[in-house]
């Protein structure tokens with residue numbers, strides 16, 4: 001089974017079903033020569049419609065559409081309890097981490113398990129288990145926050161985004177501590193372009209911030225080389241597991257931003273990344289092909 005999984009993950013990587021998450025935009029105005037602006041300029045040139053940000057916004061809206069599959073139904077209370085219990089048991093057997101785009105405190109408030117490692121804000125806020133984990137060394141607490149200096153600016157941008165997007169019905173801005181998220185799930189598609197304009201108008205004044213995209217959400221984050229992949233690397237190193245041939249890390253994800261972690265495992269040729277939906281779909285195809293189901 002593991003071989004089957006490995007082969008299929010490799011295929012997904014080859015066919016770019018799994019690829020690195022992309023930066024859509026980096027803040028800063030057009031005259032800026034920072035690396036951040038370079039990303040923005042490249043984006044405009046590729047778009048062939050340079051001028052006034054119109055082409056850029058059209059590209060954003062196209063991307064907003066492409067990355068917005070229907071939301072899965074949320075779990076009911078019983079399923080959440082079963083899941084929490086399973087994760088607790090898992091953490092007893094293996095060091096287990098939850099890596100999320102949400103802020104760490106929010107993730108903890110959902111999961112409420114002290115035995116886990118938590119990496120919130122797309123991995124920019126990592127904390128080791130408080131208690132109950134056999135992998136926690138005595139009196140040793142693990143904390144990694146590589147974007148601390150950006151806290152004030154993220155708070156400021158969050159406030160501006162709330163204020164600016166107020167005019168767009170359904171838009172919701174979420175403060176994820178080291179990043180801010182602008183959700184457009186409940187925004188009428190006719191208003192997506194207006195929303196993209198507003199977000200851009202705020203971001204252009206912040207050359208040290210960049211914009212990426214998740215499922216019906218814009219993510220505004222510091223322009224540092226840190227993502228879920230880096231968080232995974234940090235965790236493996238902290239546990240003394242990097243470059244261990246007898247350790248098999250497994251990363252399971254369903255978001256575009258999880259692709260950075262899949263790439264780390266692929267590059268290290270260590271362990272396995274599972275993109276949930278593609279994996280399940282391929283499992284069905286495999287079953288149909290092998291058993292004629």
Ligand SMILES: O=P(O)(O)OC[C@H]1O[C@H](O[C@H]2O[C@H](CO)[C@@H](O)[C@H](O)[C@H]2O)[C@H](O)[C@@H](O)[C@@H]1O
Nearest residue numbers: 099100101102174181183185214215216217255
């Ligand atoms: O990194 P993850 O744990 O996979 O989190 C990804 C994003 O999760 C949250 O957004 C998701 O839930 C929203 C509803 O609560 C939904 O509207 C959105 O489409 C989902 O992506 C979170 O709010 C984001 O900040 C995370 O990036």
